Amino acid sequence: MCTDVRTCNVDTPIKEIATVMCFNKISGMPVVDAENNVVGIISEKDILCSMFPDMKELVDSGAKADFEGMEKDYTSVLGKTVGDLMTSVVASVSPDMPILRAASMMWIRKIRRIPVTENNKLVGILSMGDVHKAVFQESLLLNN
Template identity: 30%
Template structure:
């Protein structure tokens, strides 16, 4: 069975907790991604998703006055390079996330997205399972 180190993206655009959220949005656009890790001294501090920018930044505050640490999701769910793709898929399903930061010895080493699983025929079943659980409709309140 494959491991995350076999499919993860290793060249990651990231910001520090002190960077402005404008920089985060620009990196998302430049790299065509929906999540930017927040890293300090190589260690993952949190993540900022496109949804975080909308809900915690634009909808609530003035975007240019905020730092990455103001809108990031702290203590994100992470995987490790030796984790199996099936384990990662289950973890992503359980936590309703589409992107999984990969950490080794406290250092950010990559990111695995549902798309990374889906483009490999070997792992497309895990990607489909994770995506179907992540994309469950919300219940009306």
């Protein structure tokens, strides 16, 4: 896991989060409160999905999706806060959980990162890349 985790809070502007994500090649980050309790997670997917209209409404109305207009409307998304767009039901793992069990939780939920917590306090984040690296290193050790 990575213990140097970039976090944000519910009041952080999306413009700030998008800047951090784009310039640091981060696809998501935990949302924490003042006591470092995990209260949500915000991802690029959350931000981009907020730009799309409700597909059921779009189909029911018979309207065409104006994708070019949606791209231009991105600035309205930047005016929102993390609390407006974050996923508030967050799965987490403990630091002592077997790595493949943690990976299976990510696979089942179709997520690429999961917060690592102790008593709901953020202590790190585990990504699929971390899992792959750990399994690969263990494989090298066993074969030598």
